[in-house]
Amino acid sequence: MARKRYTHAINEALIEEMSRDPRVIVYGEDVELAIMGDTRGLLDRFGRERIRNTPICEATLTGMAVGAAAAGCRVVVHMMFSNFIYTGFDAIANQMAKLHLMTGGQAVMPITIIAAYGGGASNAAQHSDSGYPALVNLGGVNVAMPATPADAKGLLKSAIRGNNPTFFMEAIGRGGEMGEVPDGDYTVPFGKAATAREGRDVTLIAIGSMLKPTLEAAKKLEAAGIQAEVIDPRTLVPLDEEALIAAARKTGRIVVVDEARDRCSAASHIAAVLADKAFGALKAPVKRVTVPNVCMPYAPNAEKRMIPDADRIARIATETARA
Amino acid sequence: MPTTEPSRAELLALYERMLLIRRMEERLRADAAAGNLPGAVHLYIGQEAIATGVCAQLRATDLITSTHRGHGHFLAKGGDPKAMMAEIWAKRTGICRGMGGSMHVADFSKGILGANGIVGGGFAIATGAALASKLLHDTRVAVAFFGDGAANQGVFMECLNVSSLWKLPLLLVCEHNQFSEFTPSQDITSGDIADRARAFKIPTTVVDGNDVVAVWQAAGEAVGRARSGEGPCFIQAHTYRIQGHLEAEDLFLAGGKYREKHEIDAWRQRDPVERQQQRLLAAGVRPDDLQAIDARIGRVVEEAVKFAVESEPADSDLALELMFVGQKA
Structure with missing residues (x-):
C-alpha cells in the first residue's frame, strides 16, 4: 500500500499493462507530451510505435480502434475531454458497441477509451459534460467510473485486459487527489460495488x-x-x-x-x-x-x-x- | 513498372469468381422480389469486377472492409456462399448466426471485417487494421472498399491524412458507381474524388471498373506498394450500379425517378462479366468450358439456397448473449 495521486495511478496502470502485453497501444491527441498527465513517461519507455500523437480527428480515432482491435491490438484511446466522445460517436455507437453481436460473436473489441468528464473548472459547456448516461444506454460498452486512485488503477488494468469496449471515465481536475493504492498487480473486477x-x-x-x-x-x-x-x-x-x-x-x-x-x-x-x-x-x-x-x-x-x-x-x- | 498480364488460369479464375457473385445475387434478387428475405438487400450487380480484381491480389490474411453493398466483397475474399446465403435468410447457420443480415456479412477468419450499414463506416476500421499490421510488424494489407457517396463523409479526409502520414499498408478502393442512394453523384460531389487522394500525396490510379483485368493490374501494383511499406494507395474504379439502391426501391420511389432507362441500358453494354467472357473466348477458351463453369456455379448457388432454406431460424435469445464477450446484456 502506498499513497498515490489519481493521475499517477492511471499512469502506473498504463505502464504495467503495456509492459505486460506488447499488443497494448495508446494513442490520442497530445498523449506524447501527456497534456492530461496520465500518459507521462510512456513515450520514453515504449517509443512512438506504441504511443503516438494523432491529429484531431475523433471520428477516425474511434474507428481506428475498431480496426486495430480486429487486427490484433489492445487499444487504449485517450479522448482527452469526454465531450470529444460526441465527435467520435459514430464508430462508438455504430461499430464498437455493436460488432460483437452483428458478427455473431466473431468480432472481439479489446478497446479502452479514457475520457475526462464533469464540471468545476470553468471549462464551459463544451468541455464539462458528464455524458456517460448516453454510453450506458448504448448496450455494448462497459462504463467504469473510478472515484479513487486505487479504483483508477484497478479498473483500468481490468479494462485493458478485458475483451469488451470500455469507457474509463476520469473526473476532470481531480487527478491530484491522493489515496492508498495496493501494491503489485492490482485489478478491480467490473460489476462490483x-x-x-x-x-x-x-x-x-x-x-x-x-x-x-x-x-x-x-x-x-x-x-x-x-x-x-x-x-x-x-x-x-x-x-x-x-x-x-x-x-x-x-x-x-x-x-x-x-x-x-x-x-x-x-x-x-x-x-x-x-x-x-x-x-x-x-x-x-x-x-x-x-x-x-x-x-x-x-x-x-x-x-x-x-x-x-x-x-x-x-x-x-x-x-x-x-x- | 511493367504491367503484369494475367495467365489463362488467372483469367478463368477471375471470370468464375465474378460469375459466382452475379449468380448468387441474381438469386437474391429473385428471393427479395418473392418476399423470402426479411431485410433490405443492396445488390452489387454490374460492379463485380472491382471486388474480384482487387481480392484476387490479396492474401488470405489480408483484411478488408466493405459497404452496405457487400456480398461481392465477401465472396471475392473467399467467404462461404452457403454461410452468406443462410445469413441473408436469417438462419442460425448464417455466417453471423442471423444477427447481421445482408448489410453485415463478415468472416473475421478470412479477413472480412464486415459489410457495413454506415456509409463511410469502413474507412477508419481499415485504417486501424493497417495501423495494427504496421505495429505488429506483420505484412498484412488492409483494403477499404467504398463508394463515391462515402467519399463525401469527412472521415474519408481524416483517413487519407493519417494513412499517408504514417505510411500505413492501406489500399483505398473507390467504387464510383455514380449514385449516392437515389441521388446522382454529380449533383452532390464537387471536383474529382481522386484529386482528394492526390492532395495527400497518395499514389492514385483511375481505372475502368468494369474491366476486371484493369482492376486486377492496378490492384496488383497498389497492394505490392502497400505491402512493401511505402504507404497507402488509392484506386478509383468507374462503374455503374445496374440495380437500384436496394431491391424493391420502387415502393419508396412511388413513381419518382432519379435516372433514365437508356443510361442503364448503355451501361449494360459494358457488363463486366460479359466482357470477361468475350475476352476468354477471344483467347481461345471453348464455349463448352464456359458453360461448364456456369453449370458448376449454378450448383453452388442451388446448394447455398438449399442450405439456407433448410437451416433452423436464428436463436431468438442469442442477442442477449452476444452484446458482450462473457457478460450478459
Whole structure:
C-alpha cells in the first residue's frame, strides 16, 4: 500500500499493462507530451510505435480502434475531454458497441477509451459534460467510473485486459487527489460495488466524481445524528444491482448522487431499478441529486450552483432519512 | 513498372469468381422480389469486377472492409456462399448466426471485417487494421472498399491524412458507381474524388471498373506498394450500379425517378462479366468450358439456397448473449 495521486495511478496502470502485453497501444491527441498527465513517461519507455500523437480527428480515432482491435491490438484511446466522445460517436455507437453481436460473436473489441468528464473548472459547456448516461444506454460498452486512485488503477488494468469496449471515465481536475493504492498487480473486477462508508439510517449511492462530496455530506449528517451508508457502484455497466438492492433493503432510504444531467441520468436508472426490485423495502421515495437539465455555465458561481455539493447532498439525505 | 498480364488460369479464375457473385445475387434478387428475405438487400450487380480484381491480389490474411453493398466483397475474399446465403435468410447457420443480415456479412477468419450499414463506416476500421499490421510488424494489407457517396463523409479526409502520414499498408478502393442512394453523384460531389487522394500525396490510379483485368493490374501494383511499406494507395474504379439502391426501391420511389432507362441500358453494354467472357473466348477458351463453369456455379448457388432454406431460424435469445464477450446484456 502506498499513497498515490489519481493521475499517477492511471499512469502506473498504463505502464504495467503495456509492459505486460506488447499488443497494448495508446494513442490520442497530445498523449506524447501527456497534456492530461496520465500518459507521462510512456513515450520514453515504449517509443512512438506504441504511443503516438494523432491529429484531431475523433471520428477516425474511434474507428481506428475498431480496426486495430480486429487486427490484433489492445487499444487504449485517450479522448482527452469526454465531450470529444460526441465527435467520435459514430464508430462508438455504430461499430464498437455493436460488432460483437452483428458478427455473431466473431468480432472481439479489446478497446479502452479514457475520457475526462464533469464540471468545476470553468471549462464551459463544451468541455464539462458528464455524458456517460448516453454510453450506458448504448448496450455494448462497459462504463467504469473510478472515484479513487486505487479504483483508477484497478479498473483500468481490468479494462485493458478485458475483451469488451470500455469507457474509463476520469473526473476532470481531480487527478491530484491522493489515496492508498495496493501494491503489485492490482485489478478491480467490473460489476462490483464498493462500500465507502457504513451506516444504518440512509444509503447514499455516489457515482464517480460525486463520491468525494458525498463522503463530506456523510460527515455532516453524522454531526446531525444520521448514520449514512455510502455505496460506490464503480462501474455503471455492468451494474452491481445486487449490492444496490441489498443497500436499499438495509436502510430503506436511498439517495443517488450523479454529476450527469437529471433526465435519463445514471441516477434515474438506479432509482428505477430500486423502485422495481426493492419497492417493498423502501421507506421513502428514492431521491436523485443531479445536475439540472442544463449545460454547464462558465462563471464559477453559476457552475457551482449546478453541480451537487456536500450541502445539497446532506440536505436531501436528511429529508430522506426523516421522511 | 511493367504491367503484369494475367495467365489463362488467372483469367478463368477471375471470370468464375465474378460469375459466382452475379449468380448468387441474381438469386437474391429473385428471393427479395418473392418476399423470402426479411431485410433490405443492396445488390452489387454490374460492379463485380472491382471486388474480384482487387481480392484476387490479396492474401488470405489480408483484411478488408466493405459497404452496405457487400456480398461481392465477401465472396471475392473467399467467404462461404452457403454461410452468406443462410445469413441473408436469417438462419442460425448464417455466417453471423442471423444477427447481421445482408448489410453485415463478415468472416473475421478470412479477413472480412464486415459489410457495413454506415456509409463511410469502413474507412477508419481499415485504417486501424493497417495501423495494427504496421505495429505488429506483420505484412498484412488492409483494403477499404467504398463508394463515391462515402467519399463525401469527412472521415474519408481524416483517413487519407493519417494513412499517408504514417505510411500505413492501406489500399483505398473507390467504387464510383455514380449514385449516392437515389441521388446522382454529380449533383452532390464537387471536383474529382481522386484529386482528394492526390492532395495527400497518395499514389492514385483511375481505372475502368468494369474491366476486371484493369482492376486486377492496378490492384496488383497498389497492394505490392502497400505491402512493401511505402504507404497507402488509392484506386478509383468507374462503374455503374445496374440495380437500384436496394431491391424493391420502387415502393419508396412511388413513381419518382432519379435516372433514365437508356443510361442503364448503355451501361449494360459494358457488363463486366460479359466482357470477361468475350475476352476468354477471344483467347481461345471453348464455349463448352464456359458453360461448364456456369453449370458448376449454378450448383453452388442451388446448394447455398438449399442450405439456407433448410437451416433452423436464428436463436431468438442469442442477442442477449452476444452484446458482450462473457457478460450478459
